[in-house]
Amino acid sequence: MLKLEFFIPINLAIAPAYEFGKPPNLVLREIPIDYNTSFQVWSPKADTILLPEEASLLKRDRLRIAVICTRLIWLLGVTCSEYEDYLAANQKLLYDWDEAIDFACRYKFKPNAIDVIFSPQTLRPLYNSLTEEPTHWVIEPPCWEIFFLQLKSCDKGFIAEPRNPHLSAIVWTGKPIVKAISSNYRRSQISEF
16 A cells, blocks of 8 residues: 655755755745645746756756646635736636646747745735726735746847746645625724824
8 A cells, every 4th residue: 555644755845956065045944844844846046047057957846836736726725817816706727737837838938947936815905907006915825826937048148037927826735715805894994093
């Protein structure tokens, strides 16, 4: 019988070492799974040119990150959206990593690197785009957002081009809750001050 001790086995949790000291344009982050389990991800720093060795490391590490994402998606599902309104109630969950990759490739995007970030629970307002007034509060449960990156060569090295910013692939630990702000709520805030 197969003995499963860890959702992410230790050999998958550890990122490969960078062979040339400390990479100037990459950050090694710990991504939590639960209170005693995490995995490492090499992430490119924002708006930077990657050295060829850094781009190579990200490309080589893609398979390991894909295996971890496959496990998360199998367990919880992933919400893929082409709009910023990923909170829509009718979002279909995908439970297959290949479907998430197909989603990214549907837009003529060929990812050859993957980044993942973890966001803890957040509480934030949603605004009306015309009046810039808050209309709702949203509580987002903890989640992992998967970033598909395409590493492209440039004059001085490589750039990590992200997929369209409106495309998202998010593995939620629960369902976001959206609550409309009523006029009573606004009045109660004003009267307390």
